[in-house]
Amino acid sequence: MVTAVDLDLAQVRAFVRTAEELHFGHAAAELSISQQALSKRIARLESTLGSRLLDRGGQGVRLTEAGRRFLEPARQTLAAADLAVAAVLDTRRPLRIDVWGHLYAPMRTLAQVATGEPRLELGHGRDLPSAITALLHGDIDAAFGRVHAPLPAGLTHRLVRLEPVDAVLNADHPLADAPAIRPAQLRDGVLWTPGPLHRLDFLHRFALAFGIHQHAEGTNLGLDHLPADLAADPRRFTLLPADLPLPPHPAIRSVPLIDPTPLYAWSLLRRDNGGHPLLDTLTSAFAAEAERRRWLEHDPARDWLPEHPGTDNG
Structure with missing residues (x-):
């Protein structure tokens, strides 16, 4: 005893x-x-x-x-x-939620389910480890982004969206005018990354999977600066969500990726022992929107994911 x-x-x-x-x-x-x-x-x-x-x-x-x-x-x-x-x-305080994955614009998805909810307090975590630390310390109630590592005990996540990504290329890239590109066709290109490649899990895994050995590191200064980053080398390209509005610029092209289509997995990360009253409401809103917009459709024969997005690591 x-x-x-x-x-x-x-x-x-x-x-x-x-x-x-x-x-x-x-x-x-x-x-x-x-x-x-x-x-x-x-x-x-x-x-x-x-x-x-x-x-x-x-x-x-x-x-x-x-x-x-x-x-x-x-x-x-x-x-x-x-x-x-x-x-x-704290029943009346806002739900505190951090987002990460800024190049992939997490607010685009979050805004579609949280519009009109005045009790959300949004922050910007630098990456998954910082979001995990904030959750464990109780500094935030939830986080939203791509989960790509085993989580500490006490945390869980729910996959809410699989988002196709396109190749965004320098206009002088040999494939810039193609109607669609297979990822393997990019192996001779230069992958531009908004930071060190080893810290950008999705881009790192994409490069390994499709034999892309050359990359150029830059700073994530937002989409307005992307044309200049890609224009520095005609072989450069990067990946962005397929429906993300790009700034109009003659130096860049967005081309769909097929055979397979890479999918970026978005998850809602939270503690697994309850939480803020609005958290269940937000989770239900994500589930409803995912069903309505078919966000979780996935065909392994057609699509590519870095790993299978289960319920415990995404």
């Missing part, structure tokens, strides 16, 4: 932040307390549990084996506590 232990949530929060930062100074600053107060909270927690959770030495801060076992349940405990408080105090 396990003896019941009443945990002090301030102590648990101190441990979790320190375990994530692996730095007492940074964790203390995050919690707006002194390092001395942080150390005392963690020491009291370790005393309560009868186990050392963190090693503090010349090599920095490291989790002990007990600390590693305790970390994920501790995160879930804090998330549950935050939800309990929100159920009483």
Whole structure:
């Protein structure tokens, strides 16, 4: 029989932040307390549990084996506590949702299901890891973008849209006037990416799948700057959603991709133990819109996905 232990949530929060930062100074600053107060909270927690959770030495801060076992349940405990408080105090606050995947314009999809809802507070996560961190910390209620990695315990996602993408090419590219392009025909081109290719999972997997070995990295300054980025080399191309309105410019062409058609998977990411009252409403709206617009149609013989978009990783 396990003896019941009443945990002090301030102590648990101190441990979790320190375990994530692996730095007492940074964790203390995050919690707006002194390092001395942080150390005392963690020491009291370790005393309560009868186990050392963190090693503090010349090599920095490291989790002990007990600390590693305790970390994920501790995160879930804090998330549950935050939800309990929100159920009483935050019923009228906006639903906080971050989006990422800016080159692929996530707001285009979100806006189609959230129009007219005044209680959404939108932010912009840099990428999936930052959205995961914000969710685990309780800084946001949900996130929307492409999920492409195993998720930590306590988080789940729902696939809501598979969006075809086109090739967008320099007007002088040999394939710029083609009515359609097979991805394999692009292997001699130069894939332009809005950042390091290894950090852009969809484009990275596309390049590997279709033998595209040359790429040029740039900065994502928005679609208005894309023509200049592609014009720098007649072999350049990139990928964008098929129905995304491009700025009119004589230097670029948008051409459909076929045999197969690449699909970009959009998911709604959330904690799996409930949440803000509007979250179920938003999830239902996504499901209804997906059915109405046939967003989830997928033919493996015709379409290409980097991996099968299941319910636990997309």
